Amino acid sequence: MRVADLATASVLILLGGVVVFDSIRIGIGWGTDGPKSGFFPFWLGVIMIATCVAIIARAWRRSTDTPFVTRAQLVPVLKVLWPATLMVILVKPLGLYVASALYMGFYMRWVGRHGWVVVALCAIGVPVLTFLVFETWFLVPMPKGPLEAWLGY
Amino acid sequence: MGVENLLLGFHIAITPFNLFVAVVGITLGTVIGVLPGLGGANGVAILLPLTFTMPPTSAIILLTSLYWGALFGGAITSVLFNIPGEPWSVATTFDGYPLARQGKGGQALTAAFTSSFVGALFSIVLITFFAPLLAEIALRFGPPEFFAIQLLTFSSFIGLGGGDPLKSLVSIVLGFVLAAVGLDIVTGQLRMTFGFIDLMKGFDFIVAVIGLFGVGEILLSVEEGLSFRGIATGMNLRVVLDTWKVLPRYYRTFVRGAFIGFWMGFKPGGATPASFMSYAFAKRFSKHPERFGTGELEGVVAPETAAHAAGVAAMLPMLTLGIPGSPTAAVMLGGLIIWGLQPGPLLFTEKPDFVWGLIASMYTGNIIGVLMVLAFVPFFAAILRIPFAILTPLIVAICAIGSYAVHNSMIDIWYMLIFGVVGYVFKKLDYPLAPLVLALVLGDLAENALRQSLIMSQGSLAIFVTRPIAGAITAVAIFFFVLPVVTPWWRRRRGTPLPTASLRET
Numbered sequence: 001m002r003v004a005d006l007a008t009a010s011v012l013i014l015l016g017g018v019v020v021f022d023s024i025r026i027g028i029g030w031g032t033d034g035p036k037s038g039f040f041p042f043w044l045g046v047i048m049i050a051t052c053v054a055i056i057a058r059a060w061r062r063s064t065d066t067p068f069v070t071r072a073q074l075v076p077v078l079k080v081l082w083p084a085t086l087m088v089i090l091v092k093p094l095g096l097y098v099a100s101a102l103y104m105g106f107y108m109r110w111v112g113r114h115g116w117v118v119v120a121l122c123a124i125g126v127p128v129l130t131f132l133v134f135e136t137w138f139l140v141p142m143p144k145g146p147l148e149a150w151l152g153y
Numbered sequence: 154m155g156v157e158n159l160l161l162g163f164h165i166a167i168t169p170f171n172l173f174v175a176v177v178g179i180t181l182g183t184v185i186g187v188l189p190g191l192g193g194a195n196g197v198a199i200l201l202p203l204t205f206t207m208p209p210t211s212a213i214i215l216l217t218s219l220y221w222g223a224l225f226g227g228a229i230t231s232v233l234f235n236i237p238g239e240p241w242s243v244a245t246t247f248d249g250y251p252l253a254r255q256g257k258g259g260q261a262l263t264a265a266f267t268s269s270f271v272g273a274l275f276s277i278v279l280i281t282f283f284a285p286l287l288a289e290i291a292l293r294f295g296p297p298e299f300f301a302i303q304l305l306t307f308s309s310f311i312g313l314g315g316g317d318p319l320k321s322l323v324s325i326v327l328g329f330v331l332a333a334v335g336l337d338i339v340t341g342q343l344r345m346t347f348g349f350i351d352l353m354k355g356f357d358f359i360v361a362v363i364g365l366f367g368v369g370e371i372l373l374s375v376e377e378g379l380s381f382r383g384i385a386t387g388m389n390l391r392v393v394l395d396t397w398k399v400l401p402r403y404y405r406t407f408v409r410g411a412f413i414g415f416w417m418g419f420k421p422g423g424a425t426p427a428s429f430m431s432y433a434f435a436k437r438f439s440k441h442p443e444r445f446g447t448g449e450l451e452g453v454v455a456p457e458t459a460a461h462a463a464g465v466a467a468m469l470p471m472l473t474l475g476i477p478g479s480p481t482a483a484v485m486l487g488g489l490i491i492w493g494l495q496p497g498p499l500l501f502t503e504k505p506d507f508v509w510g511l512i513a514s515m516y517t518g519n520i521i522g523v524l525m526v527l528a529f530v531p532f533f534a535a536i537l538r539i540p541f542a543i544l545t546p547l548i549v550a551i552c553a554i555g556s557y558a559v560h561n562s563m564i565d566i567w568y569m570l571i572f573g574v575v576g577y578v579f580k581k582l583d584y585p586l587a588p589l590v591l592a593l594v595l596g597d598l599a600e601n602a603l604r605q606s607l608i609m610s611q612g613s614l615a616i617f618v619t620r621p622i623a624g625a626i627t628a629v630a631i632f633f634f635v636l637p638v639v640t641p642w643w644r645r646r647r648g649t650p651l652p653t654a655s656l657r658e659t
Contacts, residue, residue, distance in 0.1 A: 005582055008578060036340070041330060051323050076375040080371065088567060088570060103549070106546075
């Protein structure tokens with residue numbers, strides 16, 4: 001837990017530093033008509049750095065040694081994450097409906113080991129349903145790919 | 154005058170279309186409340202794009218009904234599956250699940266739904282009478298008062314939220330920083346964009362809500378390895394009627410829970426601590442405190458009354474001040490802006506049909522809600538029997554669709570994934586997420602209020618203490634800010650141990 005705590009606080013300090021740096025660049029003082037653009041973010045950055053330093057100091061003194069995440073916990077998390085990332089990458093070439101169908105089908109088959117019928121039913125049924133709700137009923141367009149183009153949308 | 158307005162509201166809320174919308178909202182909301190990883194806030198966020206083409210009053214009725222449904226839905230999983238679908242139903246599991254194991258699931262659920270309804274009704278009645286008064290007072294507020302209220306909002310997360318005060322502060326500041334990214338609307342200056350065009354638009358809090366609460370929560374649930382072993386509902390009309398005969402016995406618990414819920418709920422931080430507090434009070438004042446935790450009906454009544462009262466009370470500051478009391482209320486506030494309404498005290502005079510339609514729909518929505526959940530519990534409970542390998546990718550895909558739909562922008566899906574990972578890490582390290590979301594929503598408003606106040610005072614911070622209303626609010630806010638520092642010191646002097654239980658709020 002300690003390592004994760006320290007790492008997160010350090011990243012946030014770095015972020016605070018970036019905020020302070022950029023705020024100083026655009027001005028943190030009093031402009032012609034009130035505080036300049038950097039005024040508010042500058043102090044946010046300062047508070048962030050100060051608080052994270054306090055968190056680090058505290059974590060250094062007392063912190064549990066229970067691991068932040070065990071291997072047994074991390075594996076199922078990554079099994080959700082990397083296919084999801086792949087899905088987002090595929091949205092551009094294939095469209096959101098096809099990408100989400102592939103993602104759902106893949107995950108159900110790979111992790112859940114469900115039968116092909118169930119997988120096909122869910123993976124195709126759900127995108128079709130969302131298509132009907134979003135595109136035809138509420139007229140909210142989603143990114144579409146070659147399949148939709150071939151079907152004439 | 155209040156009654157007249159309320160009648161006007163009922164006129165709007167009881168049209169067939171709006172009743173239909175309420176039924177749809179409650180059904181979806183209950184489903185969302187039952188599903189792990191989809192709570193009220195991100196359920197509302199995902200459905201928000203669908204309301205863009207609806208009339209605003211129907212749209213807000215849909216979203217609020219969804220919220221009531223989610224509040225009811227949380228109780229179902231707590232009682233039957235020992236899984237709190239929402240953080241505020243954690244306390245419901247203490248006695249609800251033992252009751253279900255003793256074959257009294259029907260009683261527990263009836264008690265939970267009825268208490269929810271009573272708590273909600275109490276808050277709605279208070280809103281009906283107090284909201285117009287508060288709006289009238291708020292009309293006289295200037296920038297210093299509004300900034301003081303913002304301070305109060307965030308200080309109550311630190312002082313009363315129950316989480317780690319330092320980490321709460323970091324969450325708040327991070328939310329404000331994310332809100333500041335992009336165009337500064339006062340000066341037209343670009344901030345923290347570092348030349349990236351995608352950063353110019355800034356971060357949308359709706360996408361943040363979907364990522365932090367939706368994807369983050371899913372990652373947490375798969376980590377714990379979901380296995381649902383539910384208990385049959387055992388619900389029928391006879392059980393419902395028999396339980397209703399017993400419930401009036403607990404009228405003290407109802408009243409206490411409703412007051413705690415309303416008091417905690419209209420300030421941020423709300424529903425979860427309220428449910429725990431109400432449970433603790435019920436136990437302390439009970440004649441048989443030792444029975445709590447083993448299946449005492451009162452132990453279900455107490456947290457549910459408070460949680461639902463708090464959930465409804467969170468709408469009060471959203472309506473009257475334009476400052477939401479919970480992430481769900483924040484998403485609704487975002488909706489108001491998108492539908493072209495200006496949230497805040499002026500809403501009461503400029504859009505009375507909207508405001509009173511909404512308030513009336515709270516009555517109708519909760520009545521429809523309690524009847525629907527009582528009638529269809531087995532159906533809703535069956536949802537959790539769907540294998541998690543089907544639910545998980547389904548929820549992730551729905552989150553992706555929802556985030557894209559907010560602005561029709563591809564980058565938002567990436568933000569959703571990143572916020573998901575951030576939400577997962579933050580939740581594990583006890584950084585509260587609700588203050589981050591609220592800060593992201595209120596960032597521009599808070600900054601403008603601060604800058605305008607400073608312009609009024611020629612740069613002196615004294616303006617927040619010298620004006621009477623602002624001064625009083627600031628004083629309370631400062632009190633909350635120092636509370637975490639003072640409490641341990643005070644406890645040490647009196648020799649009472651620190652409480653070890655920490656509450657989480659989403």
